[in-house]
Amino acid sequence: MSNASQQRFTGTTVIGTARLIAAKDLRVELRSRVLLNQVLPFALIVMVMFAFALDSDAVLERVAPGLVWLAAMFSTLIMVSRSFAVETADGALDQLRSAGVPAMGIFIGKMMALMAQLVVLVTLLILTAVVLYRAELSWAGSVLLVTTGLTATCGLAAVGTLYGGLAAGAKGRETLLPLLLLPVVAPVLIGATRATESAFGTRGVSTGQGWPWLGLLAVFAVLFSVSGAVAFGPLLDD
Amino acid sequence: MSTVSHGHDPASLEPVVDLCDAVAVLGSFPALAGATMTVQRGEIVLLSGPNGAGKTTLLRLCAGLVALERGRGRVLGVDLANDRELVRHRVGMIGHSNGLYGDLTVTENVRFWGRTVGASESEIGLAVSRMGLDGRLAHLPVSRLSAGQRRRTALAGLVARRAELWLLDEPHAGLDAGGRDELDSVLKMAATAGATVIVASHELERAGKLATRQVEVIAGQVRKVAGL
């Protein structure tokens, strides 16, 4: 079987597939502009709703980091849903599998595309927090902030793609995905919020205190990227 | 990017599909209960038979998507019992859906599928024009095409992927008369160019003009009908 498994990857490599799929996902987004026209406005409205609900400038400034990442979580749900709706609308995902395209490549490709979109989203959310909630960002904190953003979005993209694949094409998937995904991303919410707090210096938390949280985020991202890459194949298999 | 070479010699007389008493199971249901069939290169074979007879499962078995439980099966020289994953990228299967991305244009869709096997731009362009989709159509998003045009785009994908065996499950469904004519001429062209085509269809009168041979599937087994 070893000769056969060597040959499994010839014809299409995992990296080549990943690049192809990521490019395709981003091209679809560019063409349909769902992120731009629907997801970003949704995220902004969520931020505004928080302001209405909390109704206090002092409170808002204090919890701004948490709100940013909460809004990011909710937006991730719809982005993952959308990412797989594109695949199942005309049976493209099935075609990819029947064409023998390596599942690991599909996972990595979709994860990369999702991460790129999440980075755009989180950047916008942080800017919104600075504007709406009057959070203040120190220069020392921005290194921490950027690293946090990248690591957290990587973890979210990995978990989202994995569970999105699991729920894809299943009945009741719209309600199933949040139920599955939100408990899993709790560590990201906790870690990213605390790290962002440190970056902003909210509640007197210094920038130095944020780095351990980054460790948590990194572990999460690595764990789920690897498990996702491995588990995606069996999940999609018939 | 290397390619698998498994009996890839075009002059080989080895049949493209060679099944002997093949049994395939869905869950514990024996969808194929001992199917024996041989298909030579360049043939267009029609699979007829009632719903639930196992036509789709037979196609999926040839595509390497379903495990061979008992019996023998070789497709394109690949042993289905042990190595069925290896046959997948040489076979193209199109069912009721087309596997297309609605927001992307015809060319972009075909290019995507072609790139999964490393096809060049010229091959992709050739695939598009062979299916009669060049010109204005090539740059339209697929969602704006008619059902027949979308079906042809999916087939162009098969050409771009250099699929040697085409497995089509009720490809005429949802097409109007003009669309069906287009589809038939396209399939004939593909067979002339070297592909082998197996079509599962209820369209018996039409398929008679299209196919070289008709084979009936009943209760998971294959019964031959006289050649056409």
Added chain:
Amino acid sequence: MSNDRATSTPFTKGLGFFVVLGIALLIILGIFVSPADVNQGESVRIMYAHVPGAWLAYLAFVMTAVSSAAYLWKRTRSLTWDRIAGASAEVGVLFMGISLVTGSLWGRLTWGTYWTWDARLTTTAFLFVTYIGYLAVRGLGGTHQQRARRSAVLALLAVLEIPLVHFSVELWNTLHQEASVAGRGTDVEMNGLMLFTLFLGVVVFTLMYIWLVLHRQRSLMLEDMLDDSGLDHALSERRAEATQAGH
């Protein structure tokens, strides 16, 4: 299996007898015989239901993960493992619910709050929700193998995420000083009889778990067989038609 339609065997009947006996003994010891706690008074008795319940919940979770791994590994692949995983998850969810409710009541009686954000409690709550999600995925339909594969992957992912959740909440709690204050002056002092009762509780609950899983696993098998036999029947009918229709 002795009888095609029943899910019990002589073993489970015997086991069940001991379980009932054990529960009776537990109730007598826990509620009547064992002493009240020096600090907490009578409310300590909730512990005899809460601690075994929590232990059970985690045992069930581990069992689900182990069975899922057994299913995924080619050499031991068998739908029985999938059914054990499912049965264990159902029982686990039940006991997690019991554990959370009793824990909440206990907290109310001793510390005045129904809920506190300590790592263990929060992780249990997350585990509870995760397993409800797992059961939802089991109900998605498809062939038995598809169900088995999907849920097995999910169960193993849960094994991954639970330590992560636990760790993050714990880390988060070190920022909150209040967590270490609660519990002081309300610690339970265990004497011999209390320890014995607690130990008995754990044993009885474990036996109860085994009994429940054995039964549930068998009834799941009967359900699967029902799915399959319906098709078998239809198939043989159709095959008969085909041979009649002409060779």
